[in-house]
Amino acid sequence: MLGHATEILRAEGRHQPGAPTTAWAALLVAALATPAIHGAVMGTWSGRPLQVFYSLTKVPLLLGAATLVCLPNFFVVNTLLGLREDFHAALRGVLASQATLGISLAALSPLIGLIYVSGCSYPLATLTNGAAFLTATLAGQWTLARHYRPLVERDPRHRVGLVGWLVLYQFVSIQLAWSLRPFIGSPDFATTYFREDSWTNAYVDAVQAMLMAL
Amino acid sequence: MPETPNPPSPGPAAQAAAAKGPTLFGDIDRLLRGHYTSEAALRTGGIAVPLRTLAIGSLILGAFYGASMGLFSGLNAGAGNGSWLQVFASAVKVPILFLLTLVVTFPSLYVVSALARSRLQTGDTMRVLLGAVTVNLALLASLGPVAAFFTLSTDSYPFMKLLHVLFFTVSGFAGLGFLRRALRTILEPTRVPPGAVFQSFTPSPPLSITQGAAPPPEPATQENDQVRRVFQLWIVIFGLVGAQMGWILRPFIGAPSREFGWFRERGSNILLDVINTFGDLF
Numbered sequence: 001m002l003g004h005a006t007e008i009l010r011a012e013g014r015h016q017p018g019a020p021t022t023a024w025a026a027l028l029v030a031a032l033a034t035p036a037i038h039g040a041v042m043g044t045w046s047g048r049p050l051q052v053f054y055s056l057t058k059v060p061l062l063l064g065a066a067t068l069v070c071l072p073n074f075f076v077v078n079t080l081l082g083l084r085e086d087f088h089a090a091l092r093g094v095l096a097s098q099a100t101l102g103i104s105l106a107a108l109s110p111l112i113g114l115i116y117v118s119g120c121s122y123p124l125a126t127l128t129n130g131a132a133f134l135t136a137t138l139a140g141q142w143t144l145a146r147h148y149r150p151l152v153e154r155d156p157r158h159r160v161g162l163v164g165w166l167v168l169y170q171f172v173s174i175q176l177a178w179s180l181r182p183f184i185g186s187p188d189f190a191t192t193y194f195r196e197d198s199w200t201n202a203y204v205d206a207v208q209a210m211l212m213a214l
Numbered sequence: 215m216p217e218t219p220n221p222p223s224p225g226p227a228a229q230a231a232a233a234k235g236p237t238l239f240g241d242i243d244r245l246l247r248g249h250y251t252s253e254a255a256l257r258t259g260g261i262a263v264p265l266r267t268l269a270i271g272s273l274i275l276g277a278f279y280g281a282s283m284g285l286f287s288g289l290n291a292g293a294g295n296g297s298w299l300q301v302f303a304s305a306v307k308v309p310i311l312f313l314l315t316l317v318v319t320f321p322s323l324y325v326v327s328a329l330a331r332s333r334l335q336t337g338d339t340m341r342v343l344l345g346a347v348t349v350n351l352a353l354l355a356s357l358g359p360v361a362a363f364f365t366l367s368t369d370s371y372p373f374m375k376l377l378h379v380l381f382f383t384v385s386g387f388a389g390l391g392f393l394r395r396a397l398r399t400i401l402e403p404t405r406v407p408p409g410a411v412f413q414s415f416t417p418s419p420p421l422s423i424t425q426g427a428a429p430p431p432e433p434a435t436q437e438n439d440q441v442r443r444v445f446q447l448w449i450v451i452f453g454l455v456g457a458q459m460g461w462i463l464r465p466f467i468g469a470p471s472r473e474f475g476w477f478r479e480r481g482s483n484i485l486l487d488v489i490n491t492f493g494d495l496f
Contacts (some may be wrong), residue, residue, distance in 0.1 A: 199369050
């Protein structure tokens with residue numbers, strides 16, 4: 001598995017763009033199993049085992065469900081752009097970027113653990129985890145760019161497909177992350193899988209908060 | 215780890231499907247991939263996809279997205295301010311919305327198409343239009359899971375309304391883009407072969423009032439440009455009729471504050487409602 005992880009990160013060997021075969025199972029395992037490590041570490045801040053278990057399941061759920069919800073549109077958009085022949089390669093790029101995101105999150109989890117052990121407040125825990133997600137997302141984008149570079153060189157319309165994917169995926173994953181809260185476990189709330197206000201809208205709440213601040 | 219070989223282009227699965235003959239989703243897939251509307255295919259004077267396939271495909275895709283729209287009201291049914299009947303109503307109304315828009319706008323397209331001396335016959339023109347609707351609905355249906363996800367995860371009715379307006383707009387532009395591309399090829403006027411017995415009327419070139427000026431453009435080219443402009447206007451009308459038809463056929467989502475009903479009272483228009491909804495959002 002470590003061999004696969006290395007090759008996914010380097011976009012080489014079995015996971016290089018244009019490879020004759022695709023190790024789908026390795027990509028799926030890397031994309032879904034590795035974020036669970038980060039999820040488990042995230043939940044340890046609360047000191048509650050149940051929160052650790054909840055977060056362990058929620059981070060892979062967040063990444064997997066957001067991908068699954070956006071895939072039908074990604075398929076149709078690629079088809080409409082006349083890029084169906086390359087869909088296999090595009091999908092491999094997307095999964096490789098998700099796997100990179102997961103592996104990066106797992107790699108950053110010891111750092112998060114260290115910050116927790118050093119003693120940190122709830123806002124700092126939120127901030128450091130946010131930074132970890134941002135860093136891992138950038139790493140995922142790096143892999144995605146590596147996979148898309150030959151595709152865009154072959155046909156510039158791939159750029160449209162890529163932008164469409166990124167916009168929709170971010171749009172869905174922000175709301176999904178909002179719905180799946182809590183990941184860290186605020187000391188002010190009891191341990192639950194969902195918050196009471198989980199079924200509100202992230203975007204509406206964000207704009208309302210901004211309007212109240214002004 | 216098991217590894218699967220990457221399919222060569224075109225894939226063996228596609229070849230196997232082609233060997234089996236046309237299927238509903240196979241035909242829609244070929245339409246989305248542009249096989250039926252390539253320049254070469256359109257210049258043969260017809261589109262090979264059957265009308266029935268397009269109509270059934272549109273119904274299924276529209277019903278799928280409609281169901282995801284009505285889900286909002288269905289989920290509110292438990293709280294006593296929604297109805298599962300809305301899921302069914304919207305699944306019926308979304309395909310009807312597109313088909314009625316087509317019925318309303320088809321005669322005008324037929325006239326413009328005939329004036330342009332298009333090579334396509336009435337049936338072919340209908341196929342092109344229905345093809346555009348199918349493309350529109352396919353993109354809309356692909357956004358169905360996203361709409362359903364937001365329906366499950368939010369209780370904001372104004373947000374859902376604007377989200378659906380956004381999805382309809384995006385997919386509408388894709389459908390109209392498809393139509394524009396197809397019509398550009400279709401509207402190429404038929405070249406009258408030399409020596410033909412029955413020659414169609416060709417308008418005379420406009421009189422030049424300046425001696426020594428550049429020669430006027432070829433009549434066929436000039437006519438083509440005019441028809442293109444008319445078609446661009448027609449595409450705008452198609453979009454506006456679709457928007458107003460959606461307004462007439464509302465509700466699709468089902469406002470939580472109102473009882474279920476198949477239709478609402480007439481009045482106002484979609485543009486005003488969208489502007490008001492932005493105000494309600496925050």
